[in-house]
Amino acid sequence: ILSSEQAESLPREQAMNLLFEAGLSTAKQVTDISGRGVGMDVVRTNIAKLGGSVTVQSEEGTGTHFRIQLPLTLAVTSGVLVEAAGRTYALPIETVSETVKVSVDRIRKLNGQNAISLRGEVVPLRSLREVLELKTGDDADGSGGLPTDRTNRVPIVVTHAHGTKFGIVVDQLKGQQEIVVKPLPNYLASLPGLGGVTIMGDGSIVLILDPMKLGVSPSGKPTAQAS
Numbered sequence: 001i002l003s004s005e006q007a008e009s010l011p012r013e014q015a016m017n018l019l020f021e022a023g024l025s026t027a028k029q030v031t032d033i034s035g036r037g038v039g040m041d042v043v044r045t046n047i048a049k050l051g052g053s054v055t056v057q058s059e060e061g062t063g064t065h066f067r068i069q070l071p072l073t074l075a076v077t078s079g080v081l082v083e084a085a086g087r088t089y090a091l092p093i094e095t096v097s098e099t100v101k102v103s104v105d106r107i108r109k110l111n112g113q114n115a116i117s118l119r120g121e122v123v124p125l126r127s128l129r130e131v132l133e134l135k136t137g138d139d140a141d142g143s144g145g146l147p148t149d150r151t152n153r154v155p156i157v158v159t160h161a162h163g164t165k166f167g168i169v170v171d172q173l174k175g176q177q178e179i180v181v182k183p184l185p186n187y188l189a190s191l192p193g194l195g196g197v198t199i200m201g202d203g204s205i206v207l208i209l210d211p212m213k214l215g216v217s218p219s220g221k222p223t224a225q226a227s
Helices: 003-010 012-020 041-047
Strands: 053-059 063-069 076-084 089-091 096-103 108-110 115-116 122-125 153-161 164-169 172-180 194-199 207-208
Touching: 012 041, 012 053, 041 053, 076 153, 089 172, 115 164, 153 172, 172 194
Parallel strands: 089 207, 122 164
Antiparallel strands: 053 063, 076 089, 076 172, 096 153, 108 115, 115 122, 153 164, 194 207
């Protein structure tokens, strides 16, 4: 790859990058699993295909640090799984303030918008069924996706966007799970409220919600921007 003279004059950063060159190996002999110089080259190539990068820093006697950077749409994060109209969706955990269950009796109309008082703070509500237009027979009475029995308790994911909190009313809270965020396919990119997609362990596809496209504006008005 380099002559000994070139290696001596090579800047440290460039010398570190030689680790990712095809054919470079520290093994003294070739075996079935080492010595061919393809390990780190494959790592860098595949990360680059994902739109990411990998760098290395090393200090003699201290250790070596590899840093892998990936686009957000390919990041692994924790997701809060919810259900609406029989379909499962995910919310990135960093967008969720808390989850609560409240009786329908506590929900009030404020400027034409459903809202609840949570520890003295008024939190506007949006029904996930309505935002994503997941209409079922239960919504025919104009209840906004809420149970007609005022004593029923509904799950709410309290999240934040546009500098304000708001609650997403769902049918069921399904727990928390690690998810890999992938970009939406083109045919779904124009749908409101969606930020990505993930594939679950059982092979099912789950859409990831984006609160910035799903919530309320600073004035308290509902929003549902297209991606």
